[in-house]
Amino acid sequence: MKKSVLLASLGLAVGMAGLSSCKDYLDTKPEDFVAPQDFYKTEAQLTAALMGVYTKLGQEVTYTGSTEESTYSRFLSLEAPSATDEMLARSNTTPAVSQYGYDASYGNLVNCWGNLYEAINRANVLLESLDRSTATAAVKDQIRGEALFLRAYYHFVLVSYWGDVPLKLTSTQAATDVNIARTPAAQVYTQVIKDMTTAEGLLKNGADWGNSGRISKTAAEGILCRVNMYAAGRLKDASKYADARTWALKVMNSGQHGLNPDYSQIFKNELADVYELREAMWEVEFNGTGVGSIYNEAGRFGSTLGVRNDIADKGFMQGTYVATGVQYALYGTGDLRRDWNIATYYYPSYDATKGPTAYASTYTWGRYINKWRRENETYRPYAKNLGPTNWPLLRYADVLLMFAEADNEVNGAPTAAGVAAINQVRRRAYGLPIATPSATVDVPASLSKTDFFNRIKDERARELAFEGFRKLDLLRWGIFLTTMKAMIPIISTQAPSSSNNALGYNGRTSSLVPYQNVSARDEYFPIPSNELSLNSAMTQNPGW
Template identity: 80%
Template sequence: MRKSFITSALGLSLALAGLSSCQDFLATTPDDFVAPQGFYNNESQLTAALMGVYGKLGQEITYTGSTEESTYSRFLSLEAPAATDEMLARSNTAPAVSQYGYDAAHANLVNCWSNLYEAINRANVLLENLDKANTSDVVKAQIRAEALFLRGYYHFVLVGYWGDVPLKLQSTTAANNVDIARTPAAEVYAQVIRDMTEAEGVLKNGTEWGHSGRISKTAAAGVLARVNLYAAGRLNDPSKYAAARTWALKVINSGQHGLNPNYSQIFKNHSADIYELRESMWEVEFNGNGVGSIYNEGGRFASTLGVRNDITELGFMQGTYVATGVQYALYGTGDLRRDWNIATYYYPNYDATRGATPYASTYTWGRYINKWRREGEAFKPYAKNLSPTNWPLLRYADVLLMFAEADSQVNGGPTAAGLDALNQVRRRGYGLPVGTAAPTVDVPTGQSQSAFFTRIKDERGRELAFEGWRKLDLLRWNIFLPTLKGMIPIISTQAPSSSNNALGYNGRNSSLVPYQNASERDLLWPIPANELALNKLMTQNPGW
């Protein structure tokens, strides 16, 4: 059964979930954490503990019914990566990361920090107690590899958004150890790469799992390509491009992956409980809709996006985030991805019972995002807010684009292999066979390195739209602030001046807010206020 790897162990992993996040997490000793001497004794308990590490990727529903949305359930998937030239929040009146008008006490940011370190602590506790279990060395090696990879991944998220962060390689053992200094970002990246590389050598292939919820060997290689690309840009270390190219090429040469010929089907599968391992390599698992069972771990992003619809019975959607006119214009004539990713319709009075009304063809600013559509969800009837739709962390199309980018950096310009990787993605976007040359769609030979980079930058924007990578890409390319400030004259001259809430657009003044607010300090998030108050060795990021 799909997602059974989560639900089968959840009863045990919930017993491991009591790590407090209301204080300085780095200094917190869990109050209701199962004592190591009473757990980690057999394969079932090791698996339960491992699922507790995975659980922090998404949303957890506790025995009391409370929910947590500070990672990929909603915050890391939506608020954190907005606003850019790709998307923005429909309303920008309340303080939020997406409007660059928040502070170090912003609840979602504080909770994200706490949950990422809680996940790291769970991984460390598991790694420290794994060897005592009465199970085979093969099982222990696999679980160790997954825990190592996840520890690396959570550190990767932290360093990407906060820069220098404490590197935690041991579990918290005493509440009085409250002062932990930040580790330079270069050291954090180096440890992430070590953890993931060790894990990749042991992990199973995705076909052995039969699903994309647990990290596989090729998915780990793909993420290692991403980590090295980020390190190359954020650390200004061009030597990392060679490693990024090597890891991406390893995925390509494995023969285990390929592009789904139908772009929209990828995202339909995320909602319909269908695994398509060739393209969708790693996903954050959400299960059920939170109704009727504590083991249902529904997510919030699918009901937060979408064409606004206030009718729960027809799949409630808040329509909180919308596409920019820049994103709409990025797609060429005939590119099928535009009308899948960006809505072609809206519901009058937010009432889906009235049927869809098409947008005018000239209306291109502030359309709803429509990449995941609730009508395809596997669980019915609908819950208002919670959805079983999975969040993609790695797709094969991304691997191809990462290879093309890194290959060009290594070779001083695009090679035939790099062009082919990029063109496969482009052909699929136009509904064409990916292995057949298409002169009207393909990027031609003879591109300079800078011209090819522009092609890569734009293609990543088209292909990976609204999947949470645009802001991080702009940051690693060192064009984040120029891109955001460049939106001001575009909005001021091209976006409609007045609001039209029925269409999902709150007006020019609202749209301008995040771009006017953004400043040098937004290159990094602020260290949470409670961490600074309790940790005497902690320092704040510039400008906060």
């Protein structure tokens, strides 16, 4: 998070280093930060405790040289939602979630689970301590709303990736409180929706914050739309589409949000520490480069995605992930998003001082992802791996597309409102006025329910490319495994057979690995092995 938010957590910073990997993370004792009887009294203390809940979103905190990147700093933003028909890792020789060749002891997975439950416990301690505070009722209501929302959001991430997970609504009181059974996913979704709905009634508008790092009323409404969309698909409960539609309409009718007319500017703003509250509704905030201050919370995804460049003072980028040829082909002629999201160039010898050199127009498979470009970072000097680029959790374009999808499901066919929503996104993509109809770009109103859904499915892939949604979308639509297996003949016949590392491509054999490895068990992550060993009430997901 940025300094304006992070400094509020000064009183907590030193005591909140990550727990040992051998610890049961459902047993996170309140002593991990400050004893409740001595804290949670003033508004400043409550805000500091709340920042301790927020900070787990990023979790690339530097404490005397140690780092973690198990949530949105890199794992939840890049590895967890890969590989799909959208993107894959450039190299698939090392066990990783992105190549579907890992097990329940895999470090990033274990740490992600642990950090999510540690955040939930922090939220519970804060919620249980609020009534003892001398802060005003208005302050306590606001903090209660944020803490409730965050507790719900962390549970939402867990249920999305692990399915049935323990629902933890009270803080851990004793070291022996370790045997906690899994809660059915439907019950977890119900509680998530309940908590977020309560929070929505307590939260401020985004303009009151002046930043997109703290959850706002309309951002909560947008996430509630997403939660209901996921519940509709994963639980096969079509009634949730009506609720999703209602929450999206609240955002759309608020008058607070709209599309930035320049698609690329959204991501330039995230690199340059600029808030743009109309479209960028909620972000994971990162600050600094992790050098020189323990209060810096810098992210790693910005140096992981991008055109590979080994020159540190030119913005080092690993170029770990590349776009598939399927993703490249989704974009129509004139769609400006393609050449922003997917690189049009590479650096010879991975040296930014020698380029850029344009890709041949016929080279469409395995290009680098280029949505966040480190040259647009304003923080100097560059650090090799860490930077201040924010990660988007919710954009207004996503709300429009979710509304169009939910509206289509509720009405059994596209309506004028649903068509208008998707067409705003499409017009912006082609550099056209967002409010002006276009005969060449607009989706027609005469499509069937199925045809309109297919348009939305592809539009989400184009608009939200590499923002961490494709895998979860495929899962909620029930087409994850078939989509993944369909990639095998495509790669086998369309992708170049030999590697060309200079261009970012490791060859057909490497590219095929995740699609050959993936199986039905990969619809959910395995419960971490350390949790199973310490929690006798825990059971493993099928196939693991």
